[in-house]
Amino acid sequence: MSEVARIADRLLAGDRTALARLISWAENGDPRFRAEHAVFYPRVGRARRIGITGPPGAGKSTLVNELARVLREQGKTVGILAVDPTSPISGGALLGDRIRMEGRTLDPGVFIRSMASRDSHGGLARAAVDACDAMDAFGFDVILLETVGVGQAEYDVVGAADSVLVVLCPGAGDGIQAMKAGLLEVADFLVVNKCDLPGADRLQNDLSEAVHVRFTKRAWTPPIVAVSASTEFGIVELLQEVEKHFTHLASSNLVDARREKRVQHVENVVNERLRIAIWRDHGWRAHVERELARSISPYEVAAGVLAELSAGLADARTERGVAKS
Ligand SMILES: Nc1nc2c(ncn2[C@@H]2O[C@H](COP(=O)(O)OP(=O)(O)O)[C@@H](O)[C@H]2O)c(=O)[nH]1
Ligand SMILES: [Mg+2]
Structure with a gap:
């Protein structure tokens, strides 16, 4: 049996080293990944993929950490992929994300991986989807995919998730900014984080107006959910909302939606x-x-x-x- 097949088998047997190797191959566009993917692809499709995006500093990593914590309490295993737009050389934000998520790293039910954005068009989304597929086949119940919402490449990345949470916070950036940037277009949820801070109410009002104007013709209107990731407020409720979205997808067009993403x-x-x-x-x-x-x-x-x-x-x-x- 070839080494490639052995790694796929190890992945399916729950070997985290094999998972890490595969994700590196995905990230580097290594051709070995393709042969591998063909072997484990039949096991892809069971995980729920939740994309988390928004401006830098909105609290995405903090929220991902909280979501992972609550999901673990609910008995679910969680794979986390943090796609960061900073170059691998500067790397500071990658480390920041790791540290912030540290509370989860010793738990065998959690797998955390950062991936640097690549400058190639389409390469980033391809690499992220490949990495999610590997985590999916490994057997995680939920995959949390964090990316900074700064441009089309990042929208493409979260677009591959079943549900997309756009995270905003009062103050810097503001809701209006997000609308201009096209962030709203990818949102299944608008999460107002840092609702412990002043200005959160106003942001919520601005967003609900924007949603009212833009989303009237859609089957799913993105709910606006207030949370405070750093004080653990609203996370359980947010996950309940995400569950409703999944039920909505399942009742309408989950298969079609996933095929379209493929x-x-x-x-x-x-x-x-x-x-x-x-x-x-x-x-x-x-x-x-x-x-x-x-x-x-x-x-x-x-x-x-x-x-x-x-x-x-x-x-x-x-x-x-x-x-x-
Ligand atoms: N006040 C407040 N600060 C928060 C909250 N969530 C995150 N932060 C802080 O916001 C900063 C940026 O958080 P981070 O998760 O790194 O944001 P990211 O860049 O979107 O991943 C950090 O200093 C967090 O401690 C919150 O709910 N309330
Ligand atoms: Mg982050």
Whole structure:
């Protein structure tokens, strides 16, 4: 049996070292992950995936820690993936997250992993989904996926969760800011954290107005839930709300919703590998540099690249026996 298969088997047998190795492979885009994934994929799909996003400092890590604590009290095992946008070099926030979550790290029912954001388009979401799949197959009941809501890449990451909590807090950033940033669009819940601080009521009111305006036509209207993660207030109630969302999904379109996310994942994988193939493996960059040096316009250079790629794709279609349209 190959080493790859052994690691998949170890994962399914509950070996945390195998899980950690797999997540590293996912993070690095290591091709060994793919063979692995094929082996454990039949066991993927049992975990509940909860995405937690919001501006830096909103209290996401504190909340994740609290959610994990309550879920453990309820007898559930928890996998935590904290995706951080800081570069691996600066790394400070990663350490911060680890320390903040320290209360959970000695518990065998909890697995915590940080993952640095990658600058590649689509690579981050792909890596995060892969890591969640590994934790899912390992057998965690709930997966908490924390990401800073700063841009499309991060929205893509939480978009892969079943339920998305957008965490905001009074003061810095404010609700209006979040709406501009498109954070509201990904929300299944709006969590007003730090409700122990002044301004929380106002934020709640602003949000409920915004929700009223924007979400009238949706099947699920994001509830606004006030919590105070650092004082353990409202966490049980928040989880009850999340449960309602899952019931809502299960009664309507959970299978479809998850399949749609899988389609998105395949798209991410294809995009990432195409990008690498074009710009790294096949030396198109050198070609582009040469063309530009000959004073050919960027659009003409791009058209040339695209023409050659389309010819290659057309060949591939023929090989698959798909009629040309
Ligand atoms: N007053 C108050 N402070 C909080 C609360 N939750 C988190 N904090 C503090 O907010 C800061 C940022 O928290 P953190 O969890 O790191 O935020 P993240 O960047 O969103 O992950 C920390 O100093 C926390 O102690 C809360 O409910 N109330
Ligand atoms: Mg954090």
